[in-house]
Amino acid sequence: MLKKVVALVLPGTAPFEFGVVCEVFGVDRSESGGPRFDFHLATADPGPVETSLGFTMDIDQDLSVCADADLVAVPAHRIGGVDERYLQVLRDAEARGAWILSVCSGAFVLGEAGILDGRRATTHWMYTDRLADEYPRAAVDCDVLFVEDRKVITSAGTASGIDAALHLVRVEHGAAAANVVARRMVVPPQRDGGQAQYIASPVPERRADSLAEVVDWMLEHLDRDLSVDELARKALMSSRTFARRFRAELGTTPAAWLNRQRIVRAQGLLEGGDEGLEVVAQRSGFGSAAVMRHHFLKVLQTTPTAYRRTFGDRAAS
Template identity: 65%
Template sequence: MLKTVACIAVPQMAPFEFGVICEVFGIDRTEHGGVAFDFHVVTAEPGPIPTKLGFSINVDEGLEFAATADLIAVPASPVGTPADEAVLRVIRDAAERGAWVLSVCSGSFMLAEAGVLDGRRATTHWMYADLLAERYPSIEVDPDVLFVQDGNIVTGAGTAAGIDAALHIVRTELGVAQANIVARRMVVPPQRDGGQSQFIRTPVVECRSDSLAAVTTWMVEHLDEELTVDRLARKALMSPRTFARKFRAETGTTPNAWLNRQRLLRAQELLEGSDLSLEEIARETGFGAASVMRHHFVKVLQTTPTAYRRTFGSHLGVLSAVEPDADLSSVAS
């Protein structure tokens, strides 16, 4: 059972991510029916530890406690910050003896440097996912999820996703009720739907050819219409086969995939800034029906239109009377 937790303070660590670990594991919640972990903040060289925001946190305890802790937690720090070999050794030893090892945000790079992510699936903040995969090709990097558990290693995505990752460990070790107690005290959902894909603004690849630029502009202006390859080819004064081949060569994708991405981006804009119902948005963006739009949201963004609007909408609480989004079970990350 999870009883002892060591949070490793590292130079230039991010205060928020450090605070997430302290908040989840460092507070005595026994008066609310929760548990009190034996929580220690440790470091390789005791003393003032500078944070990335310029102030320092004084840590008096060395790494000795971490050698036997049930959980080793590593907060985020700027990518490229030199890793102390003693810290890497603690992480390796913890992984080998079966203890939990948790990283938050870019803390995954510390785990990667220690070698404990080799051959494993992991995640990090979406801004650094490509870099993590490039530097450590033996890691299967998933940039779309809030956290990943692979064996006894848990990697959290950007910033607040560290809360999700930490609560996952509490839920796995101590049960749903204990995780709910922690979440209620923190005033956060005990388990969020979806992944970090919904937070990423992925631009649609633009067409580099003048001959197709006019067609793609026209496509964006007529998203609510049925835009078949035959119709688009006629617009471009090409045969369907030539148009499809040229479109892929210029954009790197098919006309249909490009069009669906444009429709998804437009739907996101309408969910964020309008009071239109889901059915109205689906019709205006060319998805036709809310159920079809929901399918594309779940597939690409790992969330539903209703959940997306709840998170990002400027007109909170204004939802369609008929929402085909009630069942979110398929969106679990």
């Protein structure tokens, strides 16, 4: 389980991305049923550290606090000129099997440390070509919100760091804990890493021709076999137009979005109840326990039974 988290504060750290890490991992949400982390800020030379906007933050802990961290996070910062001491902290974290998370241009620090060699990675879409050029041994994906590859998570620009951090909370503490954090932050808890970075209309607006009402209806009827043709009729569109509009508004296909929502629904049922796997599969829309197991293995790298064993008691406590 994720307990100790250290955020690295490099010269030129970007305040928003730094704030994302602090908000997800630095706030005690135990009273709301959420997680509480042993959270620290560390820099190579304790004292004032200048941010990318010119103001300074006073950081009083040095990098030695990272030695036993379960997660080392690297917020965005001005690209270039990374102190070797930060790079060694990341190499040591990888060697002992700790999690490593970067937000936006923080991926360049991971690349400089060699952490991205042989791994899939991403960063802000404006910098993906540069990341691929500077670190050719990394498989850079320019189209996703975040990537997890063997305990290394890289996120795209700015707000996608929230998605990546919530993903890690979900992996380590379960969907219920991630939902508590998301509710407190007033953000959606379930945006999948495979969604596109650049979406024509990232959040469906409540307008007459929006898909928002159809999306709400989909969430209420996840247990049904929802075909694109049926959803298109609900939206008063052709199937082709509906599929195109859905991807433009939500950044993924209807099938992929439904699959992710069904996994989230199944996670909640497994955490908070004791119904049999067949019942959970039916209620979440997978139809059968075998199909649900297939999708859990593919997306979460675990089985529903193992997921319940890990998170069920925690959600009920």
